[in-house]
Amino acid sequence: MRTSMLRTLARRTSTAGTRRGFASESAPDRKVAILGAAGGIGQPLSLLMKLNPLVSRLALYDIAGTPGVAADVSHINTRSEILGYAGEEQLGKALEGADVVIIPAGVPRKPGMTRDDLFNINAGIVKSLCTAIAKYCPHALVNVISNPVNSTVPIASEVFKKAGTYDEKRLFGVTTLDVVRAKTFYAGKAKVNVADVIVPVVGGHAGVTILPLFSQATPSANLSSEEIEALTKRTQDGGTEVVEAKAGKGSATLSMAYAGAIFADCLLEWDLNGVPGCLYSCHSYSQLVTEPAISLHPRLRFGKNGVEEVLGLGALSDYEKEGLEALKPELKSSIEKGIKFANA
Numbered sequence: 475m476r477t478s479m480l481r482t483l484a485r486r487t488s489t490a491g492t493r494r495g496f497a498s499e500s501a502p503d504r505k506v507a508i509l510g511a512a513g514g515i516g517q518p519l520s521l522l523m524k525l526n527p528l529v530s531r532l533a534l535y536d537i538a539g540t541p542g543v544a545a546d547v548s549h550i551n552t553r554s555e556i557l558g559y560a561g562e563e564q565l566g567k568a569l570e571g572a573d574v575v576i577i578p579a580g581v582p583r584k585p586g587m588t589r590d591d592l593f594n595i596n597a598g599i600v601k602s603l604c605t606a607i608a609k610y611c612p613h614a615l616v617n618v619i620s621n622p623v624n625s626t627v628p629i630a631s632e633v634f635k636k637a638g639t640y641d642e643k644r645l646f647g648v649t650t651l652d653v654v655r656a657k658t659f660y661a662g663k664a665k666v667n668v669a670d671v672i673v674p675v676v677g678g679h680a681g682v683t684i685l686p687l688f689s690q691a692t693p694s695a696n697l698s699s700e701e702i703e704a705l706t707k708r709t710q711d712g713g714t715e716v717v718e719a720k721a722g723k724g725s726a727t728l729s730m731a732y733a734g735a736i737f738a739d740c741l742l743e744w745d746l747n748g749v750p751g752c753l754y755s756c757h758s759y760s761q762l763v764t765e766p767a768i769s770l771h772p773r774l775r776f777g778k779n780g781v782e783e784v785l786g787l788g789a790l791s792d793y794e795k796e797g798l799e800a801l802k803p804e805l806k807s808s809i810e811k812g813i814k815f816a817n818a
């Protein structure tokens with residue numbers, strides 16, 4: 475269902491000039507803030523969020539470079555008003571009244587690095603941005619993209635706990651890109667229409683902590699265990715595949731912007747607008763933190779107050795059961811590292 479978003483957006487924007495071409499005035503006012511908006515992910519994500527008719531105000535914040543991005547994006551003839559903010563002194567204004575905050579701020583990997591190698595720089599960035607979120611928009615839904623996600627989300631939750639604003643139902647690590655990849659790779663191997671594919675992915679967002687559940691993939695296909703293992707490995711190494719192909723010029727940006735945009739769209743439609751009975755079956759890393767097991771659940775049901783129900787893992791194959799046991803120590807230690815940093 476999510477994959478139809480861009481087609482829908484394209485259709486809506488292509489009818490510009492008609493009443494239907496823009497979000498109706500009756501759609502609720504929704505402010506989305508992107509922190510790190512001038513970066514490799516931030517720019518295409520700003521574009522995609524500008525195309526989303528559920529957004530009425532889009533605040534683009536970065537330490538520098540946002541006036542240009544904001545001027546550029548603001549010329550697109552869609553509903554949202556674009557607000558550009560640069561420099562720490564403008565962070566509060568960027569966040570005030572935000573319903574959804576998306577954080578792609580921070581440094582990306584180069585070949586040979588792990589995501590955890592980014593911790594020293596990105597942990598501090600996420601901590602300070604979340605401190606500001608707690609102050610200026612404590613009830614926002616917060617989507618953390620900055621790596622290492624397995625540690626930055628715990629940092630965010632600790633900051634919010636200290637500020638008294640923590641709501642486990644409103645904080646998300648964006649691992650949607652793993653789902654996007656799993657669907658693409660599975661469709662290619664199973665020779666099925668990618669638009670029809672559903673693959674739950676559980677765990678965290680780094681190497682073996684990413685666990686795609688191909689045994690539950692639909693449409694089902696008769697893949698061999700070798701093929702399933704190869705698909706699993708490719709999904710786990712998808713980020714590295716891009717980092718190596720970019721050869722020092724960063725990591726996934728365009729596919730990440732897409733993944734970040736569809737997840738935010740899901741929250742805007744299903745959570746904030748309370749569309750009933752919807753199930754987002756492809757993500758997430760939520761409600762985690764002190765209890766890693768909780769973060770392993772892939773399916774979330776959204777309601778007006780964020781996550782309303784966390785559904786179970788479903789039946790796992792023996793291979794997936796092994797993968798699940800293998801990922802727990804690394805995920806747990808990354809979570810603990812984040813918690814320790816936030817409380818130091």
Ligand SMILES: NC(=O)c1ccc[n+]([C@@H]2O[C@H](COP(=O)([O-])OP(=O)(O)OC[C@H]3O[C@@H](n4cnc5c(N)ncnc54)[C@H](O)[C@@H]3O)[C@@H](O)[C@H]2O)c1
Pocket residue numbers: 509510511512513514515516535536537538578579580581582583592596599603618619620621622623648649650651652679724725726727730
């Ligand atoms: N969760 C995922 O699946 C996923 C996927 C891809 C990348 N990432 C991560 O996203 C992050 C960003 O990647 P990128 O390719 O866009 O990097 P980038 O270097 O191109 O952009 C990062 C942006 O963050 C900004 N920034 C730095 N400090 C900031 C601060 N304190 N406040 C606001 N903005 C700040 C920079 O100015 C820059 O514009 C990296 O940590 C990367 O590892 C995560």
Ligand SMILES: O=C(O)C[C@H](O)C(=O)O
Pocket residue numbers: 582583589621651679712713714716717725726
């Ligand atoms: O691999 C990275 O460093 C970026 C991101 O986490 C990804 O999965 O593409």
